[in-house]
Amino acid sequence: MSEHVVIVGGGTGGTVLANDLADRLRGEIDDGDVRVTLINDDPDHVYKPVWLYVPFGQREPEDGRRRLETLVDDRIDLQIDRVTDIDTAEQRLECGNGAPIEYDHLVLATGSTLAPEEVPGLAEGGYNFYTESGSVALREELLSMTEGHLVLSVVGTPHMCPAAPLEFVFMADDWFRKRGLRSEIDITYTYPIQRVHGNPNIGSWAQPLMEERDINIETFFNAEEADPEAGTLTSMEGTELDYDLLVTIPPHRGIDLVSEAGLGDRGWVDVDKHTLEAEAAENVHAIGDTASTGVPNAGSVAHYQAGVVGQRIASEVRDRPATAIYDGKTLCFVETGMDEASFVEFDYENGPQPAPPSEKLHWAKLAYNESYWLTARGLL
Ligand SMILES: Cc1cc2nc3c(=O)[nH]c(=O)nc-3n(C[C@H](O)[C@H](O)[C@H](O)COP(=O)(O)OP(=O)(O)OC[C@H]3O[C@@H](n4cnc5c(N)ncnc54)[C@H](O)[C@@H]3O)c2cc1C
Numbered sequence: 001m002s003e004h005v006v007i008v009g010g011g012t013g014g015t016v017l018a019n020d021l022a023d024r025l026r027g028e029i030d031d032g033d034v035r036v037t038l039i040n041d042d043p044d045h046v047y048k049p050v051w052l053y054v055p056f057g058q059r060e061p062e063d064g065r066r067r068l069e070t071l072v073d074d075r076i077d078l079q080i081d082r083v084t085d086i087d088t089a090e091q092r093l094e095c096g097n098g099a100p101i102e103y104d105h106l107v108l109a110t111g112s113t114l115a116p117e118e119v120p121g122l123a124e125g126g127y128n129f130y131t132e133s134g135s136v137a138l139r140e141e142l143l144s145m146t147e148g149h150l151v152l153s154v155v156g157t158p159h160m161c162p163a164a165p166l167e168f169v170f171m172a173d174d175w176f177r178k179r180g181l182r183s184e185i186d187i188t189y190t191y192p193i194q195r196v197h198g199n200p201n202i203g204s205w206a207q208p209l210m211e212e213r214d215i216n217i218e219t220f221f222n223a224e225e226a227d228p229e230a231g232t233l234t235s236m237e238g239t240e241l242d243y244d245l246l247v248t249i250p251p252h253r254g255i256d257l258v259s260e261a262g263l264g265d266r267g268w269v270d271v272d273k274h275t276l277e278a279e280a281a282e283n284v285h286a287i288g289d290t291a292s293t294g295v296p297n298a299g300s301v302a303h304y305q306a307g308v309v310g311q312r313i314a315s316e317v318r319d320r321p322a323t324a325i326y327d328g329k330t331l332c333f334v335e336t337g338m339d340e341a342s343f344v345e346f347d348y349e350n351g352p353q354p355a356p357p358s359e360k361l362h363w364a365k366l367a368y369n370e371s372y373w374l375t376a377r378g379l380l
Helices: 012-024 026-030 048-052 132-144 164-178 200-212 256-260 299-317 359-376
Strands: 003-008 034-040 044-046 065-067 077-080 083-087 092-095 105-108 148-154 185-190 215-218 223-227 232-235 240-242 245-249 284-286 330-335 341-346
Touching: 003 012, 003 299, 012 026, 012 034, 012 299, 012 359, 026 034, 048 132, 048 164, 048 359, 083 256, 105 299, 132 245, 148 164, 148 240, 164 185, 164 200, 164 215, 164 245, 164 330, 200 215, 223 245, 284 299, 299 330, 330 359, 341 359
Parallel strands: 003 034, 003 105, 034 077, 105 284, 148 185, 148 245, 185 215
Antiparallel strands: 044 065, 083 092, 223 232, 232 240, 330 341
């Protein structure tokens, strides 16, 4: 009997992991001792960072989509299906179209979902660049905006790419300046806690940059309700903001199946932050956004975690102790305008020290976005 490794989710983490295992366990797979199945509910792999550039007319949503089958090694059994139930006691999954799938090792890489419905008025009153369709709709709004008040509100944390809301306001500021409209447009950024970012180092680096650029800041702002008719956003703390264009980072959740399987709250899997093993079940790992480790929900994190879990599963398959651990490594380029960026790298022990913004780092970010497709294939 071959051992069966099943990965649910063919986004950044799941795809990198599938290719990592295809390489690492090449011999065992070719000999029929191990099977690796990757299940994704979309035939396409979606690279979400592209959506930051769509509202500014720099990229199209299609630039962030590729057929998953072109990215995944032939040794992987790729199934386009939706997992509908996870039974960790029986080590079995139910899928939308097919027969139950039994696993020996399960990796959950099911990412984040948006939950704007958790705040009244948000779905109707706010735009966002956290979906393909949202980024396109926001592009139309930005293009037609010639005056008024743009409010960017970070509504819930954790959310994907903690840098992206900062990037958006820095880019919007520069984009309107370059088009000669900035003096007609106020920009306000709201954040739920007492600083502009969850990480204190990034917060104290970003705040002066925002002040220099006349970006208004509202901290301790936990959005309670948007009223699209009146054009207002109110916070639990009692602040009311008038807006002409509201851009939100909506609340995020994992997938319901995770909570239904008893693996964690709000769809996030409770894991050991070093081994990435699920706390509530045997033979289950989680990587990427769905793994609750306290590090940012970022593609770079999913990528590094995939490498760790690939090593751990290969060790387990070979009856060796699994010693690889995740050290919290996170890497991120942060756009600070339309043609300059900063860069941060940190882990559980060492906090981020944002690099001075430069054009070179902006080009490095764009170059990374292009080379991403090689990364997903496991070639970088
Ligand atoms: C606007 C924006 C900008 C970003 N910029 C950056 C950046 O610059 N740098 C960075 O590092 N990160 C960035 N990110 C974050 C990054 O995209 C995510 O953190 C990353 O995609 C997480 O990878 P993942 O594998 O955990 O999940 P995902 O890549 O989201 O993949 C999850 C996959 O699981 C599938 N799935 C879900 N449920 C099921 C099911 N029941 N059955 C089968 N399949 C299922 C989904 O369809 C999806 O394919 C950005 C995100 C956004 C929205």
